[in-house]
Amino acid sequence: MPAQLDHLIVHSSDRFASARFVTDLLGAPEPKAYGPFATVPLANGVTVDYADSLVAPDRIVSQHLAFLVSEDEFDEIYARIVERELPHWADPGHQEPQRINHLHRGRGVYVDDPDGHAIEFLTHPYVTNG
Numbered sequence: 001m002p003a004q005l006d007h008l009i010v011h012s013s014d015r016f017a018s019a020r021f022v023t024d025l026l027g028a029p030e031p032k033a034y035g036p037f038a039t040v041p042l043a044n045g046v047t048v049d050y051a052d053s054l055v056a057p058d059r060i061v062s063q064h065l066a067f068l069v070s071e072d073e074f075d076e077i078y079a080r081i082v083e084r085e086l087p088h089w090a091d092p093g094h095q096e097p098q099r100i101n102h103l104h105r106g107r108g109v110y111v112d113d114p115d116g117h118a119i120e121f122l123t124h125p126y127v128t129n130g
Helices: 015-026 071-083
Strands: 007-012 032-034 037-041 047-052 064-068 108-112 118-122
Touching: 007 015, 015 037, 015 047, 015 064, 015 071, 015 118, 071 108, 071 118
Parallel strands: 007 047, 064 118
Antiparallel strands: 032 037, 037 047, 108 118
16 A cells, blocks of 8 residues: 555644644634644645644744645635735745746645745646656
């Protein structure tokens, strides 16, 4: 059986603030405590588990998390981004501010969470094989 991703641990300066940032944009339920984590369950059974980092906030290493969402969900997420006046970009390099992209037969947008992790929402997976 091919391996499947079960969970991802993301270090943060405030585990619940970071988890809520994502769940608020997704329109998902409140994150739940699971041991030392604030857990964000996803539709495919994977969880994103936010942990309070043991290093200073300025030493947290930025990660990139990409969430595949439907077209309708993207519209709702993007409306929340605009409503909250969050800085966002059409690209991961932050060269196209306050825009979305139309790559890979879909749409995408990037925002940074409170700790600088790049959060991407996209409507079509990237084509990497064939």
